[in-house]
Amino acid sequence: MRGDKLDNVLPLSVVKEGKTVRIVKIIGGGGLVRRLYEIGLLPGVEVMIVRNSGFGPVIIRNNVSGTFCLGFGVAKKIIVEVVS
Amino acid sequence: MKTVAGYGLIIGITYISSTLIFLIENMSGTRLLIPQLLPEDGGMAFYFITVGSLYGYAYFKSREKIFETVLLVASIMSIAIMLVQLLNSTLNLMITLTSNAWIIATYNLSRIEIILGLLSIPLLLRIRRDIYE
Amino acid sequence: MSCHESRAGSTLKARQKAIKIGIIGNPNVGKSVLFNKLTKGKAWVGNWPGVTVEKKVGKLTLDGISFELVDLPGIYGLTAYSQDELIARKFLLEGKPEIVIQVTNAINLERNLYLTIQLLEMGFKLVIALNMADLAEKEGVKIDVDGLRRELRTPIIPTIAVKNFGLNQLIETIKEQLDKPAPFFKIDYGPEIEEAIEKIRRLIDSPIRRLGLKIDPRWLAIRLLEDDNDIVQRLRDMGFEDIVSEARHIRDELQAQLNESVEVLIIEKRYEYLLNLSRKYVRRKTAEKSLTDLTDGLDKVLTHPILGLMVFVSILYLLFKFSFDVASSLTEVIRVTFSQHIHDLVKNSLHPEFISSLFVDGVLNGVGTILIFIPNLLFLFIGISTLEDTGYMARVAFLSDRLMNRLGLSGRAMIPLLIGFGCNVPAVMSTRVLGSDRERRLSVFMIPFMSCSARLPIFLLLTLAFFRENQLIVILSMYFLGVFIAVLTALLFNNLFYRKQVAGYVMDMPPYLNPSIRNILAKSWERIRSFLMKAGTIILLMSVVIWVLSVTGPEGYIGPEALRDVELLSRSWIASFSRFLEPLFKPLNWDWRIIASLSFGFIAKEVVVSSLAVLYNVGVESLPTVLSDSLTPLAAYSLMTFALLYTPCMATVATMRNEVGLRYTLLMVLYQLLIAYTAAYLILSIGGMVI
Ligand SMILES: Nc1nc2c(ncn2[C@@H]2O[C@H](COP(=O)(O)OP(=O)(O)O)[C@@H](O)[C@H]2O)c(=O)[nH]1
Numbered sequence A: 001m002r003g004d005k006l007d008n009v010l011p012l013s014v015v016k017e018g019k020t021v022r023i024v025k026i027i028g029g030g031g032l033v034r035r036l037y038e039i040g041l042l043p044g045v046e047v048m049i050v051r052n053s054g055f056g057p058v059i060i061r062n063n064v065s066g067t068f069c070l071g072f073g074v075a076k077k078i079i080v081e082v083v084s
Numbered sequence B: 001m002k003t004v005a006g007y008g009l010i011i012g013i014t015y016i017s018s019t020l021i022f023l024i025e026n027m028s029g030t031r032l033l034i035p036q037l038l039p040e041d042g043g044m045a046f047y048f049i050t051v052g053s054l055y056g057y058a059y060f061k062s063r064e065k066i067f068e069t070v071l072l073v074a075s076i077m078s079i080a081i082m083l084v085q086l087l088n089s090t091l092n093l094m095i096t097l098t099s100n101a102w103i104i105a106t107y108n109l110s111r112i113e114i115i116l117g118l119l120s121i122p123l124l125l126r127i128r129r130d131i132y133e
Numbered sequence C: 001m002s003c004h005e006s007r008a009g010s011t012l013k014a015r016q017k018a019i020k021i022g023i024i025g026n027p028n029v030g031k032s033v034l035f036n037k038l039t040k041g042k043a044w045v046g047n048w049p050g051v052t053v054e055k056k057v058g059k060l061t062l063d064g065i066s067f068e069l070v071d072l073p074g075i076y077g078l079t080a081y082s083q084d085e086l087i088a089r090k091f092l093l094e095g096k097p098e099i100v101i102q103v104t105n106a107i108n109l110e111r112n113l114y115l116t117i118q119l120l121e122m123g124f125k126l127v128i129a130l131n132m133a134d135l136a137e138k139e140g141v142k143i144d145v146d147g148l149r150r151e152l153r154t155p156i157i158p159t160i161a162v163k164n165f166g167l168n169q170l171i172e173t174i175k176e177q178l179d180k181p182a183p184f185f186k187i188d189y190g191p192e193i194e195e196a197i198e199k200i201r202r203l204i205d206s207p208i209r210r211l212g213l214k215i216d217p218r219w220l221a222i223r224l225l226e227d228d229n230d231i232v233q234r235l236r237d238m239g240f241e242d243i244v245s246e247a248r249h250i251r252d253e254l255q256a257q258l259n260e261s262v263e264v265l266i267i268e269k270r271y272e273y274l275l276n277l278s279r280k281y282v283r284r285k286t287a288e289k290s291l292t293d294l295t296d297g298l299d300k301v302l303t304h305p306i307l308g309l310m311v312f313v314s315i316l317y318l319l320f321k322f323s324f325d326v327a328s329s330l331t332e333v334i335r336v337t338f339s340q341h342i343h344d345l346v347k348n349s350l351h352p353e354f355i356s357s358l359f360v361d362g363v364l365n366g367v368g369t370i371l372i373f374i375p376n377l378l379f380l381f382i383g384i385s386t387l388e389d390t391g392y393m394a395r396v397a398f399l400s401d402r403l404m405n406r407l408g409l410s411g412r413a414m415i416p417l418l419i420g421f422g423c424n425v426p427a428v429m430s431t432r433v434l435g436s437d438r439e440r441r442l443s444v445f446m447i448p449f450m451s452c453s454a455r456l457p458i459f460l461l462l463t464l465a466f467f468r469e470n471q472l473i474v475i476l477s478m479y480f481l482g483v484f485i486a487v488l489t490a491l492l493f494n495n496l497f498y499r500k501q502v503a504g505y506v507m508d509m510p511p512y513l514n515p516s517i518r519n520i521l522a523k524s525w526e527r528i529r530s531f532l533m534k535a536g537t538i539i540l541l542m543s544v545v546i547w548v549l550s551v552t553g554p555e556g557y558i559g560p561e562a563l564r565d566v567e568l569l570s571r572s573w574i575a576s577f578s579r580f581l582e583p584l585f586k587p588l589n590w591d592w593r594i595i596a597s598l599s600f601g602f603i604a605k606e607v608v609v610s611s612l613a614v615l616y617n618v619g620v621e622s623l624p625t626v627l628s629d630s631l632t633p634l635a636a637y638s639l640m641t642f643a644l645l646y647t648p649c650m651a652t653v654a655t656m657r658n659e660v661g662l663r664y665t666l667l668m669v670l671y672q673l674l675i676a677y678t679a680a681y682l683i684l685s686i687g688g689m690v691i
Helices: A002-008 A030-038 A072-076 B002-028 B042-060 B066-095 B101-109 B112-132 C002-008 C031-038 C083-095 C106-122 C133-139 C145-152 C167-177 C191-211 C217-225 C229-237 C241-258 C262-281 C291-302 C307-349 C353-390 C392-405 C411-422 C424-433 C437-449 C453-466 C471-498 C517-551 C573-588 C592-600 C607-615 C620-630 C633-645 C650-660 C662-690
Strands: A009-011 A020-026 A046-052 A058-062 A066-070 A078-082 C019-025 C056-062 C065-074 C099-105 C126-131 C141-143 C156-158 C282-284 C506-508
Touching: A020 A030, A030 C262, A046 C291, A066 A072, A066 C106, A066 C392, A072 A078, A072 C392, B002 B042, B002 B066, B002 B112, B042 B066, B042 C307, B066 B101, B066 B112, B066 C291, B066 C307, C019 C031, C019 C083, C019 C106, C031 C056, C031 C065, C031 C099, C031 C167, C031 C517, C056 C167, C065 C083, C083 C229, C099 C106, C099 C167, C106 C126, C106 C133, C106 C141, C106 C217, C106 C262, C126 C133, C126 C167, C133 C141, C133 C291, C145 C156, C145 C262, C156 C167, C191 C217, C191 C241, C191 C262, C217 C229, C217 C241, C217 C262, C229 C241, C241 C262, C262 C282, C291 C307, C291 C392, C307 C353, C307 C392, C307 C411, C353 C392, C353 C411, C353 C424, C353 C517, C353 C650, C392 C411, C392 C506, C411 C424, C411 C437, C424 C437, C424 C517, C424 C650, C437 C471, C437 C650, C437 C662, C453 C471, C453 C607, C453 C620, C453 C633, C471 C633, C471 C662, C517 C573, C517 C650, C573 C592, C573 C633, C573 C662, C592 C607, C592 C633, C607 C620, C633 C662, C650 C662
Parallel strands: C019 C065, C019 C099, C099 C126, C126 C156
Antiparallel strands: A009 A078, A020 A046, A020 A078, A046 A058, A058 A066, A066 C506, C056 C065, C141 C282
């Protein structure tokens, strides 16, 4: 169980464009976590990756939050699993 | 769609050729064309290359959905530089109301970015209709 | 809760003071537009995510009742995490608005409702403007307004701010709300958390009542559970240390019991609540030709790694052409009218000479300096506002993010820096949009090294005199040197003050919209006005001061001829001051005339060339020849370096003072003088060894 879950789980910063992912966990300081939660990016929520070059900021979107640009540092701290 | 893309491609090729001639002229120090048909400076040459590439890219992608938006960007940029130049000439004309100001004005009005900008207007209208309706 | 009922009873007629209304909302929801429509355009702000850093106040009078509207920064929640949130919360807690209007974006209502919940929990009387109703409809978003209104017990008015739709109804609703009590609103946070909230509430309830504070005790209890630093500090300041530590204790216990962060759980509960609301009252069907699709399509091009960058550079070229080429003819008109017609008019109508010179050479010169900036600034602001209104600016930030991250900045800082090449003044002003103070200061420190268009004449003159063959290369080297020093500055200050922090940020990407011309013009005008009022006064003052220092000297009054006669000027304060500095600049081999003209350059860098002409007693045309007799090419290059790097004009300094405060401005001025001197000296001595 645990093992195959880990296979799917990866930081948002490495997910390819066009994929939809589900947020599993956000690592990091209270300020950042709180901010992300406030805009609706919290565990269990699905987002689509609109743009990601792999080493810069990432643009994501869903209906609840709208479209957001996350700095690379932030994207690295969001752990997600790929849904499709 | 193919005709729209083709029309754009022609405008794009004109932009690119104009820039190429500008570059050749600058490097060889010769004069090949009347200056109205060439970019004014290096910055404008870059602008032409960008718009030209966009038109080319749109043609290249004319089967995909993205084609419309590329064309939208290209035509808006074409028209934007035309508007800026028009405003520039108008202001200059208003300020230097001398006898040869009119000559300068006509000269400016026949500049290539103004012509290509005008030619891009129907494109923009067409694309807008497709996108918004 | 209880506190609000007592206020509600007062009748409209009895009110004397203006009724305070706060306008709040997420960034990019149309808050500025709505605010301006309601106040009939008496205050304007920008549109970048998080732009409204200053508090804007407007007036509105209805049936004899006057309202004071306060525009608050665009924020996502009320947790004091950023400067903006602190400002907004401070106002809500201390400004005591009677009613709060929350502007929401109907397209992503859920995200907006998070703030709604927090405002309701605070116990405010809320009126929700469901803005962008037109776009939501196009997107296929259907909202059951009545249902939501009932559930939240709060009036919700669909609006389209740009088309004035729904504004009358909004105003009517505000009036109706005045005499109603605040709604009762409560989220159930689950048994464990509720128990803790109740415990803390009981602790603070009676002290708050005793002090007669109009704060909802339940809200305070929740904030304490969320470990809100600001609230904790406030309570401590009021002498409630014991309550704070007791609340901490309760929180720690709860945390141990739940085995998870309490604040995170609380936010999750709120989202659970509002997602539930959304399931009940928001319907989405995929629209045929939606704004999102268009935005995505455009983003494919405009954030494309190659095409996107090309478009960006091209747009930049167009922006500069628009604001410097096109505006230059207007600048010329102002200059000519000013330096000839008005000067002569004033000169001939005012007597004695002392007075007329004070007006012409002091006051009018100052006014002229200010006015000369106006066309460029106006056009630049129009261009920038257009780019902002379309939503493109956020994409520029995206494109330049990686580059700027190396300097400890986020992509958003790119725009101010680029504007700096045109003029440092609007560049400094546009740093307002940046998220953190750290980022703002860092970019304000970098901007003066961006060689603005006013420095070009100095370079042109000196290269004409000394580097006729390699003019372009030498001038370009100046621009690069400026950028290089700016980069070093950023790295240095980031290391020194901020221990290499990198900007971790989250930025809203608004959809692409057609810009509204009215909005653009109004925004640009607001920015111009702000420049006139703030920087303008300082420029005027300094011009007069420098005039006084030129026409008087240690021996007393010299007379206005000093401004045109080098013999007389050499007896002025300016000359004695420059002579006094001469030993300091001995290593650079400058005589007092160069020092004096660089001091004049502090008014505006454009003045350096013309004052050199006065001081060398020749016309500007023959200045290159004269200069090439008295300086070596190397000395000229070092002079150019100094002119590039030393303190920018006083308009920039005045603007800097407004944006980052006096302390940082002084630090910056000193730093720049030091850098300029060192660089000029190094070039002279190292160059001397090489040649
Ligand atoms: N279509 C539409 N656009 C709007 C509406 N309200 C505002 N806008 C546009 O939304 C953009 C952001 O508005 P602004 O007031 O600057 O947002 P703020 O950041 O909340 O102050 C601007 O381009 C406005 O023209 C609306 O109701 N409908």
